[in-house]
Amino acid sequence: MSYYSNIQKAIDFIEINLQEDIKLEEIAKASGYSIPHFYRVFAPLVGCSVKEYVRKRKLSNAAYDLATSKRSITDIAFDYGYGSHEAFTRTFKLTYGKSPSSFRKVNGEPWLYEKVNLLSNNKKDGVVILKPEIICKDERLLLGIARKVNQGENLKFNLLSNIKNKFMEMSEEIKNRVNIELHYAAYDYDVQDISKDENEINYIYFYGIEVSECSNIPLGMVMRVIPKAKYAVFHYDTMNNTLNGESLSQPVYDYIDGIWLPSSGFELSETSDYEVINQAESLIDYYISIK
Structure with missing residues:
Protein backbone atom coordinates (compact mmCIF):
# COMPACT_ATOMS: atom_id res chain seq x y z
CA MET A 1 0.00 0.00 0.00
CA SER A 2 1.07 3.62 -0.55
CA TYR A 3 2.04 6.09 2.12
CA TYR A 4 -1.23 7.90 1.43
CA SER A 5 -3.30 4.80 2.25
CA ASN A 6 -1.38 4.01 5.42
CA ILE A 7 -1.41 7.58 6.78
CA GLN A 8 -5.13 7.75 5.96
CA LYS A 9 -5.60 4.73 8.23
CA ALA A 10 -3.99 6.76 11.03
CA ILE A 11 -6.23 9.75 10.26
CA ASP A 12 -9.30 7.49 10.35
CA PHE A 13 -8.13 6.10 13.71
CA ILE A 14 -7.75 9.64 15.07
CA GLU A 15 -11.28 10.51 13.92
CA ILE A 16 -12.86 7.49 15.60
CA ASN A 17 -11.04 8.26 18.86
CA LEU A 18 -11.19 12.04 18.77
CA GLN A 19 -12.84 12.23 22.19
CA GLU A 20 -10.18 10.00 23.74
CA ASP A 21 -6.69 10.75 25.01
CA ILE A 22 -4.95 9.37 21.92
CA LYS A 23 -1.32 8.30 22.24
CA LEU A 24 1.18 8.75 19.42
CA GLU A 25 2.08 5.08 19.72
CA GLU A 26 -1.52 4.06 19.01
CA ILE A 27 -1.80 6.36 16.00
CA ALA A 28 1.49 5.15 14.54
CA LYS A 29 0.41 1.52 15.06
CA ALA A 30 -2.79 2.17 13.06
CA SER A 31 -0.64 3.23 10.12
CA GLY A 32 1.58 0.16 10.36
CA TYR A 33 4.75 2.26 10.76
CA SER A 34 7.18 2.67 13.60
CA ILE A 35 6.88 5.94 15.55
CA PRO A 36 9.97 7.57 13.93
CA HIS A 37 8.87 6.51 10.45
CA PHE A 38 5.28 7.65 11.03
CA TYR A 39 6.34 10.97 12.54
CA ARG A 40 8.59 11.65 9.58
CA VAL A 41 6.01 11.04 6.83
CA PHE A 42 2.84 12.40 8.50
CA ALA A 43 3.59 16.14 8.36
CA PRO A 44 4.69 16.30 4.70
CA LEU A 45 1.50 14.52 3.59
CA VAL A 46 -0.98 16.25 5.94
CA GLY A 47 0.62 19.68 6.23
CA CYS A 48 1.17 19.73 9.99
CA SER A 49 2.49 17.49 12.74
CA VAL A 50 0.28 14.74 14.14
CA LYS A 51 0.02 16.61 17.46
CA GLU A 52 -1.09 19.77 15.67
CA TYR A 53 -3.57 17.83 13.54
CA VAL A 54 -5.21 16.23 16.57
CA ARG A 55 -5.37 19.62 18.32
CA LYS A 56 -6.97 21.30 15.31
CA ARG A 57 -9.59 18.58 14.89
CA LYS A 58 -10.50 18.58 18.59
CA LEU A 59 -10.81 22.37 18.69
CA SER A 60 -12.79 22.48 15.46
CA ASN A 61 -15.33 19.99 16.81
CA ALA A 62 -15.42 21.81 20.14
CA ALA A 63 -16.10 25.12 18.37
CA TYR A 64 -18.92 23.50 16.41
CA ASP A 65 -20.42 22.14 19.64
CA LEU A 66 -20.17 25.57 21.28
CA ALA A 67 -21.87 27.22 18.31
CA THR A 68 -24.68 24.70 17.86
CA SER A 69 -25.48 23.29 21.32
CA LYS A 70 -26.28 24.50 24.83
CA ARG A 71 -24.02 21.98 26.53
CA SER A 72 -21.77 23.36 29.24
CA ILE A 73 -18.28 24.50 28.32
CA THR A 74 -16.83 22.16 30.94
CA ASP A 75 -18.59 19.13 29.42
CA ILE A 76 -17.34 20.05 25.95
CA ALA A 77 -13.80 20.54 27.29
CA PHE A 78 -13.81 17.12 28.94
CA ASP A 79 -15.25 15.50 25.79
CA TYR A 80 -12.17 16.53 23.83
CA GLY A 81 -9.59 15.53 26.41
CA TYR A 82 -8.97 18.78 28.26
CA GLY A 83 -8.39 18.18 31.95
CA SER A 84 -9.89 21.47 33.06
CA HIS A 85 -12.02 24.39 31.94
CA GLU A 86 -8.93 26.64 32.22
CA ALA A 87 -6.72 24.48 29.97
CA PHE A 88 -9.43 24.34 27.32
CA THR A 89 -10.00 28.11 27.51
CA ARG A 90 -6.29 28.90 27.01
CA THR A 91 -5.97 26.64 23.99
CA PHE A 92 -9.27 27.75 22.47
CA LYS A 93 -8.41 31.43 22.81
CA LEU A 94 -5.07 30.95 21.03
CA THR A 95 -6.91 29.50 18.02
CA TYR A 96 -10.15 31.50 17.87
CA GLY A 97 -9.06 34.78 19.46
CA LYS A 98 -11.61 34.70 22.27
CA SER A 99 -12.60 32.52 25.20
CA PRO A 100 -15.22 29.79 24.71
CA SER A 101 -17.79 31.79 26.72
CA SER A 102 -17.20 34.97 24.68
CA PHE A 103 -17.26 32.95 21.48
CA ARG A 104 -20.67 31.51 22.39
CA LYS A 105 -22.11 34.89 23.46
CA VAL A 106 -21.35 36.58 20.14
CA ASN A 107 -22.89 33.69 18.16
CA GLY A 108 -19.60 32.69 16.58
CA GLU A 109 -19.49 31.33 13.05
CA PRO A 110 -16.31 29.26 13.19
CA TRP A 111 -14.32 28.24 10.14
CA LEU A 112 -13.90 24.53 10.67
CA TYR A 113 -10.84 22.35 10.23
CA GLU A 114 -12.30 19.18 8.76
CA LYS A 115 -10.88 15.67 8.58
CA VAL A 116 -8.14 15.32 5.95
CA ASN A 117 -8.80 12.85 3.15
CA LEU A 118 -5.53 11.91 1.48
CA LEU A 119 -7.24 9.47 -0.87
CA SER A 120 -9.45 12.02 -2.60
CA ASN A 121 -8.16 12.87 -6.06
CA ASN A 122 -7.03 16.38 -6.89
CA LYS A 123 -8.62 15.92 -10.29
CA LYS A 124 -11.54 13.96 -11.72
CA ASP A 125 -11.70 13.50 -15.47
CA GLY A 126 -9.18 16.32 -15.79
CA VAL A 127 -11.25 18.71 -13.62
CA VAL A 128 -9.69 20.20 -10.48
CA ILE A 129 -11.36 19.16 -7.21
CA LEU A 130 -11.80 22.38 -5.27
CA LYS A 131 -11.44 22.72 -1.50
CA PRO A 132 -14.24 25.02 -0.32
CA GLU A 133 -14.31 26.79 3.02
CA ILE A 134 -16.14 24.78 5.68
CA ILE A 135 -18.05 27.00 8.09
Whole structure:
Protein backbone atom coordinates (compact mmCIF):
# COMPACT_ATOMS: atom_id res chain seq x y z
CA MET A 1 0.00 0.00 0.00
CA SER A 2 1.07 3.62 -0.55
CA TYR A 3 2.04 6.09 2.12
CA TYR A 4 -1.23 7.90 1.43
CA SER A 5 -3.30 4.80 2.25
CA ASN A 6 -1.38 4.01 5.42
CA ILE A 7 -1.41 7.58 6.78
CA GLN A 8 -5.13 7.75 5.96
CA LYS A 9 -5.60 4.73 8.23
CA ALA A 10 -3.99 6.76 11.03
CA ILE A 11 -6.23 9.75 10.26
CA ASP A 12 -9.30 7.49 10.35
CA PHE A 13 -8.13 6.10 13.71
CA ILE A 14 -7.75 9.64 15.07
CA GLU A 15 -11.28 10.51 13.92
CA ILE A 16 -12.86 7.49 15.60
CA ASN A 17 -11.04 8.26 18.86
CA LEU A 18 -11.19 12.04 18.77
CA GLN A 19 -12.84 12.23 22.19
CA GLU A 20 -10.18 10.00 23.74
CA ASP A 21 -6.69 10.75 25.01
CA ILE A 22 -4.95 9.37 21.92
CA LYS A 23 -1.32 8.30 22.24
CA LEU A 24 1.18 8.75 19.42
CA GLU A 25 2.08 5.08 19.72
CA GLU A 26 -1.52 4.06 19.01
CA ILE A 27 -1.80 6.36 16.00
CA ALA A 28 1.49 5.15 14.54
CA LYS A 29 0.41 1.52 15.06
CA ALA A 30 -2.79 2.17 13.06
CA SER A 31 -0.64 3.23 10.12
CA GLY A 32 1.58 0.16 10.36
CA TYR A 33 4.75 2.26 10.76
CA SER A 34 7.18 2.67 13.60
CA ILE A 35 6.88 5.94 15.55
CA PRO A 36 9.97 7.57 13.93
CA HIS A 37 8.87 6.51 10.45
CA PHE A 38 5.28 7.65 11.03
CA TYR A 39 6.34 10.97 12.54
CA ARG A 40 8.59 11.65 9.58
CA VAL A 41 6.01 11.04 6.83
CA PHE A 42 2.84 12.40 8.50
CA ALA A 43 3.59 16.14 8.36
CA PRO A 44 4.69 16.30 4.70
CA LEU A 45 1.50 14.52 3.59
CA VAL A 46 -0.98 16.25 5.94
CA GLY A 47 0.62 19.68 6.23
CA CYS A 48 1.17 19.73 9.99
CA SER A 49 2.49 17.49 12.74
CA VAL A 50 0.28 14.74 14.14
CA LYS A 51 0.02 16.61 17.46
CA GLU A 52 -1.09 19.77 15.67
CA TYR A 53 -3.57 17.83 13.54
CA VAL A 54 -5.21 16.23 16.57
CA ARG A 55 -5.37 19.62 18.32
CA LYS A 56 -6.97 21.30 15.31
CA ARG A 57 -9.59 18.58 14.89
CA LYS A 58 -10.50 18.58 18.59
CA LEU A 59 -10.81 22.37 18.69
CA SER A 60 -12.79 22.48 15.46
CA ASN A 61 -15.33 19.99 16.81
CA ALA A 62 -15.42 21.81 20.14
CA ALA A 63 -16.10 25.12 18.37
CA TYR A 64 -18.92 23.50 16.41
CA ASP A 65 -20.42 22.14 19.64
CA LEU A 66 -20.17 25.57 21.28
CA ALA A 67 -21.87 27.22 18.31
CA THR A 68 -24.68 24.70 17.86
CA SER A 69 -25.48 23.29 21.32
CA LYS A 70 -26.28 24.50 24.83
CA ARG A 71 -24.02 21.98 26.53
CA SER A 72 -21.77 23.36 29.24
CA ILE A 73 -18.28 24.50 28.32
CA THR A 74 -16.83 22.16 30.94
CA ASP A 75 -18.59 19.13 29.42
CA ILE A 76 -17.34 20.05 25.95
CA ALA A 77 -13.80 20.54 27.29
CA PHE A 78 -13.81 17.12 28.94
CA ASP A 79 -15.25 15.50 25.79
CA TYR A 80 -12.17 16.53 23.83
CA GLY A 81 -9.59 15.53 26.41
CA TYR A 82 -8.97 18.78 28.26
CA GLY A 83 -8.39 18.18 31.95
CA SER A 84 -9.89 21.47 33.06
CA HIS A 85 -12.02 24.39 31.94
CA GLU A 86 -8.93 26.64 32.22
CA ALA A 87 -6.72 24.48 29.97
CA PHE A 88 -9.43 24.34 27.32
CA THR A 89 -10.00 28.11 27.51
CA ARG A 90 -6.29 28.90 27.01
CA THR A 91 -5.97 26.64 23.99
CA PHE A 92 -9.27 27.75 22.47
CA LYS A 93 -8.41 31.43 22.81
CA LEU A 94 -5.07 30.95 21.03
CA THR A 95 -6.91 29.50 18.02
CA TYR A 96 -10.15 31.50 17.87
CA GLY A 97 -9.06 34.78 19.46
CA LYS A 98 -11.61 34.70 22.27
CA SER A 99 -12.60 32.52 25.20
CA PRO A 100 -15.22 29.79 24.71
CA SER A 101 -17.79 31.79 26.72
CA SER A 102 -17.20 34.97 24.68
CA PHE A 103 -17.26 32.95 21.48
CA ARG A 104 -20.67 31.51 22.39
CA LYS A 105 -22.11 34.89 23.46
CA VAL A 106 -21.35 36.58 20.14
CA ASN A 107 -22.89 33.69 18.16
CA GLY A 108 -19.60 32.69 16.58
CA GLU A 109 -19.49 31.33 13.05
CA PRO A 110 -16.31 29.26 13.19
CA TRP A 111 -14.32 28.24 10.14
CA LEU A 112 -13.90 24.53 10.67
CA TYR A 113 -10.84 22.35 10.23
CA GLU A 114 -12.30 19.18 8.76
CA LYS A 115 -10.88 15.67 8.58
CA VAL A 116 -8.14 15.32 5.95
CA ASN A 117 -8.80 12.85 3.15
CA LEU A 118 -5.53 11.91 1.48
CA LEU A 119 -7.24 9.47 -0.87
CA SER A 120 -9.45 12.02 -2.60
CA ASN A 121 -8.16 12.87 -6.06
CA ASN A 122 -7.03 16.38 -6.89
CA LYS A 123 -8.62 15.92 -10.29
CA LYS A 124 -11.54 13.96 -11.72
CA ASP A 125 -11.70 13.50 -15.47
CA GLY A 126 -9.18 16.32 -15.79
CA VAL A 127 -11.25 18.71 -13.62
CA VAL A 128 -9.69 20.20 -10.48
CA ILE A 129 -11.36 19.16 -7.21
CA LEU A 130 -11.80 22.38 -5.27
CA LYS A 131 -11.44 22.72 -1.50
CA PRO A 132 -14.24 25.02 -0.32
CA GLU A 133 -14.31 26.79 3.02
CA ILE A 134 -16.14 24.78 5.68
CA ILE A 135 -18.05 27.00 8.09
CA CYS A 136 -20.69 26.75 10.79
CA LYS A 137 -22.98 29.55 9.59
CA ASP A 138 -25.29 31.28 12.04
CA GLU A 139 -29.06 31.51 11.67
CA ARG A 140 -30.37 34.03 9.12
CA LEU A 141 -33.78 35.74 9.08
CA LEU A 142 -34.92 36.51 5.53
CA LEU A 143 -37.84 38.35 3.99
CA GLY A 144 -38.78 37.97 0.35
CA ILE A 145 -41.08 36.31 -2.14
CA ALA A 146 -41.56 32.62 -2.95
CA ARG A 147 -42.99 31.15 -6.11
CA LYS A 148 -43.60 27.62 -7.39
CA VAL A 149 -41.51 27.10 -10.51
CA ASN A 150 -41.49 24.43 -13.18
CA GLN A 151 -37.98 23.97 -14.53
CA GLY A 152 -39.13 23.55 -18.13
CA GLU A 153 -41.14 26.77 -18.00
CA ASN A 154 -38.25 28.55 -16.30
CA LEU A 155 -35.87 27.61 -19.11
CA LYS A 156 -38.41 28.78 -21.67
CA PHE A 157 -39.67 31.98 -20.04
CA ASN A 158 -36.77 32.90 -17.68
CA LEU A 159 -39.08 32.79 -14.66
CA LEU A 160 -36.36 33.25 -12.04
CA SER A 161 -35.38 36.63 -13.49
CA ASN A 162 -39.04 37.66 -13.41
CA ILE A 163 -39.24 36.70 -9.72
CA LYS A 164 -36.10 38.69 -8.94
CA ASN A 165 -37.46 41.73 -10.77
CA LYS A 166 -40.77 41.45 -8.91
CA PHE A 167 -38.91 41.34 -5.62
CA MET A 168 -36.93 44.47 -6.52
CA GLU A 169 -40.21 46.31 -7.17
CA MET A 170 -41.51 45.32 -3.73
CA SER A 171 -38.27 45.59 -1.73
CA GLU A 172 -38.65 49.24 -0.75
CA GLU A 173 -41.33 48.13 1.72
CA ILE A 174 -38.84 46.03 3.71
CA LYS A 175 -37.66 47.47 7.03
CA ASN A 176 -34.66 46.51 9.18
CA ARG A 177 -32.41 45.39 6.33
CA VAL A 178 -29.05 43.99 7.34
CA ASN A 179 -27.19 44.55 4.05
CA ILE A 180 -28.96 46.05 1.03
CA GLU A 181 -26.25 44.78 -1.37
CA LEU A 182 -26.72 41.10 -0.54
CA HIS A 183 -29.68 39.08 -1.81
CA TYR A 184 -30.52 35.48 -0.88
CA ALA A 185 -31.91 32.72 -3.07
CA ALA A 186 -33.00 29.21 -2.12
CA TYR A 187 -34.57 26.24 -3.88
CA ASP A 188 -36.89 23.79 -2.11
CA TYR A 189 -37.56 20.63 -4.10
CA ASP A 190 -40.34 18.10 -3.72
CA VAL A 191 -38.59 14.79 -3.09
CA GLN A 192 -41.04 13.02 -5.41
CA ASP A 193 -39.97 15.30 -8.28
CA ILE A 194 -36.26 14.48 -8.13
CA SER A 195 -36.63 11.35 -10.28
CA LYS A 196 -38.50 13.21 -13.03
CA ASP A 197 -36.98 14.56 -16.22
CA GLU A 198 -35.38 17.95 -15.67
CA ASN A 199 -38.09 19.87 -17.53
CA GLU A 200 -40.78 18.29 -15.33
CA ILE A 201 -39.21 19.16 -11.97
CA ASN A 202 -41.10 21.61 -9.75
CA TYR A 203 -39.65 23.56 -6.85
CA ILE A 204 -40.30 26.57 -4.64
CA TYR A 205 -37.92 29.42 -5.43
CA PHE A 206 -37.31 32.00 -2.70
CA TYR A 207 -35.63 35.32 -3.35
CA GLY A 208 -35.15 37.95 -0.67
CA ILE A 209 -32.96 39.89 1.70
CA GLU A 210 -31.74 39.48 5.28
CA VAL A 211 -33.45 41.47 8.04
CA SER A 212 -32.58 41.96 11.70
CA GLU A 213 -36.20 41.50 12.78
CA CYS A 214 -39.57 40.99 11.17
CA SER A 215 -42.64 42.20 13.06
CA ASN A 216 -44.72 43.13 10.02
CA ILE A 217 -44.56 41.10 6.81
CA PRO A 218 -45.45 43.18 3.73
CA LEU A 219 -48.36 41.89 1.66
CA GLY A 220 -47.20 39.30 -0.86
CA MET A 221 -43.98 38.45 0.99
CA VAL A 222 -42.96 35.58 3.24
CA MET A 223 -40.49 35.20 6.10
CA ARG A 224 -37.89 32.46 5.94
CA VAL A 225 -35.45 31.32 8.62
CA ILE A 226 -32.21 29.66 7.52
CA PRO A 227 -31.05 27.59 10.52
CA LYS A 228 -27.54 27.47 11.88
CA ALA A 229 -25.73 24.63 10.13
CA LYS A 230 -22.45 23.45 8.64
CA TYR A 231 -21.81 24.53 5.05
CA ALA A 232 -19.23 24.14 2.31
CA VAL A 233 -18.89 27.59 0.73
CA PHE A 234 -18.05 28.15 -2.94
CA HIS A 235 -17.33 31.61 -4.37
CA TYR A 236 -18.48 32.19 -7.95
CA ASP A 237 -17.21 35.16 -9.97
CA THR A 238 -19.92 35.69 -12.58
CA MET A 239 -17.83 38.08 -14.68
CA ASN A 240 -14.87 35.74 -15.07
CA ASN A 241 -16.81 32.47 -14.76
CA THR A 242 -14.52 31.14 -12.02
CA LEU A 243 -15.40 29.06 -8.98
CA ASN A 244 -12.98 29.56 -6.08
CA GLY A 245 -10.57 31.04 -8.61
CA GLU A 246 -10.69 28.11 -11.05
CA SER A 247 -12.19 28.36 -14.55
CA LEU A 248 -15.56 26.63 -14.83
CA SER A 249 -16.66 24.62 -17.87
CA GLN A 250 -20.12 23.61 -16.58
CA PRO A 251 -22.98 25.00 -14.47
CA VAL A 252 -22.04 25.57 -10.83
CA TYR A 253 -24.42 23.00 -9.35
CA ASP A 254 -23.36 20.41 -11.94
CA TYR A 255 -19.79 20.84 -10.71
CA ILE A 256 -20.70 20.81 -7.00
CA ASP A 257 -23.06 17.81 -7.18
CA GLY A 258 -21.33 15.83 -9.91
CA ILE A 259 -17.62 16.50 -9.33
CA TRP A 260 -16.95 17.92 -5.87
CA LEU A 261 -19.48 16.09 -3.67
CA PRO A 262 -18.63 12.48 -4.69
CA SER A 263 -14.93 13.19 -4.05
CA SER A 264 -15.33 15.25 -0.87
CA GLY A 265 -16.09 12.68 1.80
CA PHE A 266 -19.10 14.78 2.89
CA GLU A 267 -22.80 14.01 2.67
CA LEU A 268 -25.59 16.51 2.05
CA SER A 269 -27.69 17.34 5.12
CA GLU A 270 -31.44 17.94 5.24
CA THR A 271 -30.95 21.71 5.62
CA SER A 272 -31.59 23.63 2.40
CA ASP A 273 -28.70 25.05 0.39
CA TYR A 274 -28.80 28.74 -0.45
CA GLU A 275 -27.04 31.44 -2.45
CA VAL A 276 -25.84 34.88 -1.37
CA ILE A 277 -25.76 37.24 -4.34
CA ASN A 278 -23.74 40.46 -4.54
CA GLN A 279 -24.75 41.95 -7.87
CA ALA A 280 -22.60 45.06 -7.45
CA GLU A 281 -19.44 42.91 -7.32
CA SER A 282 -20.71 40.14 -9.64
CA LEU A 283 -20.22 37.52 -6.95
CA ILE A 284 -22.38 34.62 -5.74
CA ASP A 285 -21.54 32.55 -2.66
CA TYR A 286 -23.03 29.05 -2.72
CA TYR A 287 -23.70 27.59 0.73
CA ILE A 288 -23.97 23.79 0.46
CA SER A 289 -25.36 22.18 3.62
CA ILE A 290 -23.24 19.21 4.69
CA LYS A 291 -22.76 16.75 7.51
